[in-house]
Amino acid sequence: MQSEGPRVLLVEPFYGGSHKQLIDLLQQNISGCSVFTLPAKKWHWRARTAALHFSQTLPICPSHRVLFSSSVLNLCELVALRPDLAHLKKVLYFHENQLVYPVRKDQERDFQYGYNQVLSCLVSDVVVFNSIFNMDSFLSSISSFMKKIPDHRPKDLDQLIRPKCVVLYYPIQFPDVSRPRVEYKVVSRPEEKLDEAPIGSGEFPSSGNHQEDLHESRTDQRPVSREDPGDQMKPLHIVWPHREHDKNPEQFFSTLMKLKEKEVNFNLSVLGETFSEVPGIFSEARLRLDPHILNWGFLSRGAYLQVLLQADVVVSTARHEFFGVAMLEAVHCGCYPLCPKALVYPEIFPAEYLYSTPEQLFKQLQRLCRRPDIVRRHVVKVDTSSYSWTSLKAHYEALLSAGCP
Structure with a gap:
């Protein structure tokens, strides 16, 4: 038939x-x-x-x-x-x-x-x-x-x-991930100029086999001891998985530069593809925050997920967001979210993860940088399966x- x-x-x-x-x-x-x-x-x-x-x-x-x-x-x-x-x-x-x-x-x-x-x-x-x-x-x-x-x-x-x-x-097709201690830090420090990077939306298409992608040649892998007794006091790892102008990079980088001025220690990953007109704040931030940067720019899907698994806090400073796949993926991988108390975020995230002003974001990050163990023990109260x-x-x-x- x-x-x-x-x-x-x-x-x-x-x-x-x-x-x-x-x-x-x-x-x-x-x-x-x-x-x-x-x-x-x-x-x-x-x-x-x-x-x-x-x-x-x-x-x-x-x-x-x-x-x-x-x-x-x-x-x-x-x-x-x-x-x-x-x-x-x-x-x-x-x-x-x-x-x-x-x-x-x-x-x-x-x-x-x-x-x-x-x-x-x-x-x-x-x-x-x-x-x-x-x-x-x-x-x-x-x-x-x-x-x-x-x-x-x-x-x-x-x-x-x-x-x-x-x-x-x-x-969302969430990856099948766990959050054990990992043997490698993924450090992406590409040398190409930002204005030569491919145009993209900041989203990360699946490449199929996540495990095989974990160690792409575009990354430099540094061994990290699995048995490090000081793991809880390693610097807070902050990730920002956005690149568009409407995600307000100026506010994000201004907050981190203020943390740096206060001599607060942290690590930073800025992930995502760039676009043709790169806001000037990116090149300025890359220079001024260089000692804190672990990853900068596009990563393969597997390496991207590994960074999320290793990160502690994911931040949004968006001027506009209608849903926010990147934030939910990061939460699924175990990151503690900090989002504006506006746009779509109150629809998805409980109040404890929302901030109202740039000053509130700074204070939250400053507190977590000084006590990274708080987020490492925390289980985020967002049921990502609802969006699967x-x-x-x-x-x-x-x-x-x-x-x-």
């Missing part, structure tokens, strides 16, 4: 980072998926023109029942260009939203990107957000966003969109079924 063919169209205009990981996860674990993507380059052009491209490349297939895409795609344009897709169950997934996504200057915000997302919601059957914060910030901003239109403004769009909205956390693919798979299967949401 022949199968009836693929039932789900997975369409991703920006096939990279978390967008790629989600599409791959769905394709590998849910039967009947057919995938159509564009490379993760020139995001703004993908948002502008991907609908026209897919209108010419998506096949006409009577077995298709569901169309799933990220909000990078202008779904309204695609359905207008391809009326045969209109009858499908159309699912739009928001990794982020352009109504509140941070820009360096508000004048730089292009109205069209947020407007496209609103139009896509109006034509969708189900609108999925990766966090309550993402959903609420989008819906509550529609009215003020539309006031930028000089006249004849649409009304009550949030009321039309809200009934379609659901929150479904981004599914294992826990969320059934919800995604229901989402991609042809029935009603």
